[in-house]
Structures are given as structure tokens and as C-alpha cells.
Amino acid sequence: MVQQLSLFSVIDDGSYDLCISTLSALSGLPPIIFSNFSMVSMPNQSYDIERVNSKNQLIEQCRIKACCPVPLDRLLANDVPKDYKAMKKLQEDDISGFDMPYFQNLLAKAQDPDAMLTDDSDESQVSWTLSISDIPSAGNNRKVSMQTITESTVASIGGTSTSILSFLTQLGYVQDFQHLTAGVKYNMSHGVVLELSKVWKIHDGKTTQITKGGYLVKAYVNVQKGTDIKRINRGVQSLCALQKELNGYIDLEVPDRKAMDSRIDNLDTL
Amino acid sequence: MKRSAVLFVEKATPATITEFHDVLSNDLESVKEKWSFEFKTFRSSVKNLPVGEPKLLHAVTFSHRDNQSVVIRSKSAIVTTAQGSTIPDDLVLNSCSAGACEPFDSVLMSKLSNLWTLRQSIKGDFGSTYKTTELTIRAANIFSYGSFKGLVIELECEDDVAAEEFQQRVDKICNYLKDISVGDFRTCSDHIDPSKPHFLCDVAYQYIRVLEL
Numbered sequence: 001m002v003q004q005l006s007l008f009s010v011i012d013d014g015s016y017d018l019c020i021s022t023l024s025a026l027s028g029l030p031p032i033i034f035s036n037f038s039m040v041s042m043p044n045q046s047y048d049i050e051r052v053n054s055k056n057q058l059i060e061q062c063r064i065k066a067c068c069p070v071p072l073d074r075l076l077a078n079d080v081p082k083d084y085k086a087m088k089k090l091q092e093d094d095i096s097g098f099d100m101p102y103f104q105n106l107l108a109k110a111q112d113p114d115a116m117l118t119d120d121s122d123e124s125q126v127s128w129t130l131s132i133s134d135i136p137s138a139g140n141n142r143k144v145s146m147q148t149i150t151e152s153t154v155a156s157i158g159g160t161s162t163s164i165l166s167f168l169t170q171l172g173y174v175q176d177f178q179h180l181t182a183g184v185k186y187n188m189s190h191g192v193v194l195e196l197s198k199v200w201k202i203h204d205g206k207t208t209q210i211t212k213g214g215y216l217v218k219a220y221v222n223v224q225k226g227t228d229i230k231r232i233n234r235g236v237q238s239l240c241a242l243q244k245e246l247n248g249y250i251d252l253e254v255p256d257r258k259a260m261d262s263r264i265d266n267l268d269t270l
Numbered sequence: 271m272k273r274s275a276v277l278f279v280e281k282a283t284p285a286t287i288t289e290f291h292d293v294l295s296n297d298l299e300s301v302k303e304k305w306s307f308e309f310k311t312f313r314s315s316v317k318n319l320p321v322g323e324p325k326l327l328h329a330v331t332f333s334h335r336d337n338q339s340v341v342i343r344s345k346s347a348i349v350t351t352a353q354g355s356t357i358p359d360d361l362v363l364n365s366c367s368a369g370a371c372e373p374f375d376s377v378l379m380s381k382l383s384n385l386w387t388l389r390q391s392i393k394g395d396f397g398s399t400y401k402t403t404e405l406t407i408r409a410a411n412i413f414s415y416g417s418f419k420g421l422v423i424e425l426e427c428e429d430d431v432a433a434e435e436f437q438q439r440v441d442k443i444c445n446y447l448k449d450i451s452v453g454d455f456r457t458c459s460d461h462i463d464p465s466k467p468h469f470l471c472d473v474a475y476q477y478i479r480v481l482e483l
Binding site for chain 1: 314315316317318319327338340342344346347348349350351354358360361363364367368369370371372373374377380384385466470472
């Protein structure tokens, strides 16, 4: 169970270049480009699922997020250099080099050998992270958002259908929505990670950008143990220091905890 | 291709494992490290589960294979890792993983315990590993909540041999077991899906087939 401490903000498309140079100067490191694909699933609503377990403890029904890395050449045309400037090509709903069949294959069936993420010819070797996020901790005077994330790493998939979706179906979960994230990130001092990203919703084979006109800014610290108060406090301090440093330029704020709730009863906010 | 088979001797006594070691001793190349495994059975808590759908889900954790766990329900299986150091780099670099991971069976017992209830936990602790020229043989006495349940033998063949050749090697071990007259035992060397062999999922599938009545 990871404790994720985070602060959020936004910048507009026009300030991207300046922001990159500012952050590169601040962190002393070049930006790292990243992208991932998430499939969020929810408990099958045709099942009659109790809210309590056999020990009579209340268990909320949460969504499960399955997330896997996306090679950049599935998003960008081949002639685009794969550095931070490539993000500027990704400002519209449509993604130039978007490889839809690849994403459909990721979920639905075993992958064709050309679409492999690794050189390994074993087709079940795409790894996934399955995670369940709790609602962030409550409290009026929190300096940062604090969320517990339970995650498991799927190293490989076996059986008659080597897709993550078929396993989740067996588990009692059905697909809810899919999204794609691409952006750059910086490893700042004291374990703080700062991400600038764009998010697309994938629906019916089409991509719709949720972050149109800007970038989502997320600063976070992952603390591996929820009981590690010392590290949590240090993480809060580091995030607040960064917030102070960027104050007036990027205003990092505590997000609305309801917007980060993954429970299925919370349908209206999603 | 690596091949495997799992045997379960239900009528064994705790001393059977020593007898088994004795009959093997002529073939032994070396005695290797100790090993253990854990086998958990979960039952669906869904009340209106469609008729004909399997009610059970299994999780098998192997200490001798980097503590990886295999979770299986009706021929669909995933392998999850248990150590932070074994998370693939591309998951961390692409912000998919927050750097900590739990075996999926513990997620089932915490976050998904309203959907899946732990029904049984079988453990084989401190088992022995024997190496012969043909096979790696792992034997362990298994216990369910402290009571002795029998003897499990896992056979692994790393040589690239044909199915028939492997079967002969397995039969040889079965004959040894008959020699020490342990009574009936179950054996399984099937693949979860014959068209797509996946070593670890196949081993877990074989455990389920022999341990689940």
C-alpha cells in the first residue's frame, strides 16, 4: 500500500516551452518523456455484491485501474523526434500517429508479434499494474492530498486468453472507461516527481482530449508504507517547499478529494 | 521448453517424505535448497452468480520462484510479483506503478474481500529439493491450518525433451511411489491451455488439479 502525496495545477499550451526551461533549470535535469494507457474497470453491476465481507467489515466497491506503458511510436508519427518538443504535436483530439488497433489488441486479445512491447517473443509478457485507489484522506487543513493506493504488478498472463480484460472479467469486473496519458516528468529533489501531461479519453475507437488547451501539472511523492510517518512528513514538507518555490508561476493546489474517489457509488463526479 | 508435473499423495504420513528420499537416493545428483508454497482457495461471494460459472478462484505462491503468485479462475491466469525490485522498469518510468507491489492474493483478501472469500489455505513449508540427472524434484508435507494433509511432489524438467520422454520420467517417479506403497495418488501434467504453454501458470494449474477435489 503506497501513500501518494500530491498537489495539482494546470498550465496552458503557450507556456509549455518556458515551463520546460524553468523546470529543467530548477531540477537541474532534462525532462523525461512518458506515456501510459489505463483501462479502468468496475464491479459487474449484474452481480449482487454485498457491502460487507465474511468478517462483517464494510468493504466499498472500488474501481480497478489496469495500466501499461505505451511505446511512443504508437502515438507519434515516425518522423517526429521523441523528445519533450514532441508533446507540442499532441494538442488536438486526434493523435497523429495513434495506433488504435494496437490499443484494442492490448485489451481484447493476444497481441500480434509485431506489436510487442519487448523483444521477447513470448506474447504474454506485457506487464500491467493493477491498482485500487482509496478516496484521499479527509480534513480541512490538509496541506497536500494524501491517497492510499494498493497495487499489484502483473508480470505475465497465461491461460486460454492472454488478455488482462479476460482475467478481470473472471474476477467479476467489467470495463468502465479507457484513457491515455502522455507527458514529461522531472525527478526533483527529495523524491518529488513533477509531471506535465495531456490526457485523452478513448471511446469507440476515437480519442478526445480532456486537457485541451493546457497541461495537467501533478507534483507527487510516493511513500511506500502508510505507517512511515517520518517519510510522510518529509514528503509533505518537500511538496510544500516546491509549492512555495513555484508560487505565482504554477500554483500547486490540493485537489478536490471527491474528484479522486474511485468508489462506484460516486458516479456523478466521474 | 520447460515441463512440469505435480503429484499429490493424500494417504501419506509425515514420514513418507523420508522414505521417498531413500528410494530416490540412488539417482540423486544433489540435494538443493529448501522451498515452500502456499495454496489459497477463494470462493465467490456473489449471490446471483450465473449457473455453471465456477465458484472458485485459486492463488498459488511459490517461494522458490521469486515469491511470484499465480491467480487462476477458469483457465484465465495472471502472474504477480511480490518484490518491489522485480517491477519492470518500463512500468515505473511510465508512471504506471508507484513502486510498491503486493501479491494479488493479498489484494483479494483486503480490497476485494466482499467479492472473494478465503475458504482454505494450504501450506507446504520447508520442503526438500532433489536433483537427479532427469528432473528437479521438490517434495513437501502440506498442512491446512496446522493439520497434516499429505505429500506434494513437484517435478520440473529443464531439458528440452518431448512430451513422451517427460512422461516416462514422471512414470519413473510414480513407480518409486508405488514401491514405497503409499496408496493412491493424483498426478497432473496438463497445460492450462495446450496451445499456449506458460510454465508458471501451468505449474499452478497442476497444483489446483491435484489439490482441489
